[in-house]
Amino acid sequence: MSLIAIDEEKCKKDGICTRVCPVGIIEQVEEDAVPRMVQEGEELCIACGHCVAACPHGALDHYRMKSAECTPVEPEKLPGPDTVEHFLRSRRSVRTYKDRTVEKDRIENLIQSASHAPSGHNRQPVHWHVIHNRDRLDALISHVADWMRYMIAEQPEAARMMNMERVVAAHEAGIDTICRGAPHVILAHGLKQDQTSHAACIIAMAHLDLAAPSFGLGTCWAGFFNAAAMFWPPMKEDLALPGGHETYAAMMVGYPKYRYHRLPLRKTPEISWS
Numbered sequence: 001m002s003l004i005a006i007d008e009e010k011c012k013k014d015g016i017c018t019r020v021c022p023v024g025i026i027e028q029v030e031e032d033a034v035p036r037m038v039q040e041g042e043e044l045c046i047a048c049g050h051c052v053a054a055c056p057h058g059a060l061d062h063y064r065m066k067s068a069e070c071t072p073v074e075p076e077k078l079p080g081p082d083t084v085e086h087f088l089r090s091r092r093s094v095r096t097y098k099d100r101t102v103e104k105d106r107i108e109n110l111i112q113s114a115s116h117a118p119s120g121h122n123r124q125p126v127h128w129h130v131i132h133n134r135d136r137l138d139a140l141i142s143h144v145a146d147w148m149r150y151m152i153a154e155q156p157e158a159a160r161m162m163n164m165e166r167v168v169a170a171h172e173a174g175i176d177t178i179c180r181g182a183p184h185v186i187l188a189h190g191l192k193q194d195q196t197s198h199a200a201c202i203i204a205m206a207h208l209d210l211a212a213p214s215f216g217l218g219t220c221w222a223g224f225f226n227a228a229a230m231f232w233p234p235m236k237e238d239l240a241l242p243g244g245h246e247t248y249a250a251m252m253v254g255y256p257k258y259r260y261h262r263l264p265l266r267k268t269p270e271i272s273w274s
């Protein structure tokens, strides 16, 4: 069975599918021939769907995605550079949240959006874990504080660089500077032995960060939480992710308490050319 099916009546033999395929497994043997899959192409296909998405005639179905199942691109919905620049510059790390639970379906929709992020070889290795329950989050934050106490004792230089003494003191005074009082934390995790997992988790989480405001949500990367999830055995044990999985990104999420009214300044990018 071929992975692709081409409707010979719709196909205009323009060869676009052969040229966009990233692994080169669609061929057109003659200019006026209908393209076909090369021998043993099935094993190389990464199911990226470019062949389906690039065909202007809707002539090609992939067994994992039929043309009719793939939403048409609506150019009028795509922002121009000014809008993109303003949007990217308006993204903020939110550190003050309303005391309000985010509905699970809203978080699911946000994760759905983020899950369209790119991944090496289109492996889509990212798994998501949502710490939705505030008591559960508090228990995990206590592990982060324990990890910091360990760091202060054993690696004082690194602990100093990250202001851990202040964070622990605040925690002991009942102020959450680890997760900023966010009601929820989302983790992206994946198989450690899959070399694409680490980058894919971070990229997908960056997409989630960018998508969040359109859902009315605020986010902030939870760096301390993520480090403890990676390096503090009691926290790893408590998280109980599937065997062989590592947490590669953690994000606080909640309804933001305040709006930002200006775009803060950043360093000018340092660019070299060759």
Ligand SMILES: Cc1cc2nc3c(=O)[nH]c(=O)nc-3n(C[C@H](O)[C@H](O)[C@H](O)COP(=O)(O)O)c2cc1C
Pocket: 091, 092, 093, 094, 095, 178, 180, 220, 221, 222, 223, 224, 225
């Ligand atoms: C990997 C990473 C980890 C971070 N960890 C934390 C954190 O643990 N707590 C926090 O309040 N902010 C954290 N931040 C947010 C940064 O401090 C923030 O991105 C930076 O100050 C710039 O502000 P902006 O995101 O609003 O532009 C983290 C950001 C990144 C990219």
